[in-house]
Amino acid sequence: MCSSSLLKSVIPLLNRTWYRHISGLVQSELVLHNDPVLPIIDFSSFASTNETNDYPRDIIDKLANACENVGFFYAIGHGISNELLLRTLSVTRQLFDLDLKIKNQYAARLFVNSSNTSQQFGGFGRGYQSIGENVTNSRRDRHEGFDLYRELDWHHPLRLQFNEKHLTNKNLPDYREMAIGWNPWPKEFPLFKETISEYTTAMLQVGARVMRAIALSLNLPLNYFESTFND
Numbered sequence: 001m002c003s004s005s006l007l008k009s010v011i012p013l014l015n016r017t018w019y020r021h022i023s024g025l026v027q028s029e030l031v032l033h034n035d036p037v038l039p040i041i042d043f044s045s046f047a048s049t050n051e052t053n054d055y056p057r058d059i060i061d062k063l064a065n066a067c068e069n070v071g072f073f074y075a076i077g078h079g080i081s082n083e084l085l086l087r088t089l090s091v092t093r094q095l096f097d098l099d100l101k102i103k104n105q106y107a108a109r110l111f112v113n114s115s116n117t118s119q120q121f122g123g124f125g126r127g128y129q130s131i132g133e134n135v136t137n138s139r140r141d142r143h144e145g146f147d148l149y150r151e152l153d154w155h156h157p158l159r160l161q162f163n164e165k166h167l168t169n170k171n172l173p174d175y176r177e178m179a180i181g182w183n184p185w186p187k188e189f190p191l192f193k194e195t196i197s198e199y200t201t202a203m204l205q206v207g208a209r210v211m212r213a214i215a216l217s218l219n220l221p222l223n224y225f226e227s228t229f230n231d
Helices: 018-032 056-071 082-096 100-104 157-161 191-215
Strands: 001-007 040-042 075-076 110-113 120-122 127-128 145-149
Touching: 001 040, 040 056, 056 191
Parallel strands: 040 075
Antiparallel strands: 001 145, 110 120, 127 145
16 A cells, blocks of 8 residues: 655754754664665665566665665665656645645545535545644654555445445454545645645656666565565
């Protein structure tokens, strides 16, 4: 499943106290392992188009060390252009700059029927969250959000399992929001859907590169994890 949470409080706007706290934790971890610099891993060799089976062992070993002994790494060669990254950040900011009345039309707390009565969108965690609406550890978060999930076609096994007549079945796993409903893309801002969809596709490809590299670092077949992440 693909889930995207787009927050207005992006990195340049992070709460300074929180940022210092996280930075301190990272620095403590690095000092613990006597390594003052985060490893830099180049994933360009692990693209799905690489059919040569020529994967650099030194990078695989470096990734294994980063995951096992550091816990963090910088990723380069991921295949996402700076242009797409900047465009994604731009449309996200533009979304949250919309009038609150417009944003509330796509609130995650709503369950809205579209003009096509066979299609439902919103609700089940999808859509806009205002400041303080999301609660973590009994405390209201000071950010806005816009949650999106992969939209499944009508014949997907998960959608068939979680159709409306099953919604009250308490024995079913609690991930109905990923199977039911459609993303409430703001009609006032069509560029948002276009850009976020492009970015999501690119990020899925990045994830696939990373998992291929991790599989090799564990001495597993290259495509070992693909069937696990195909939704």
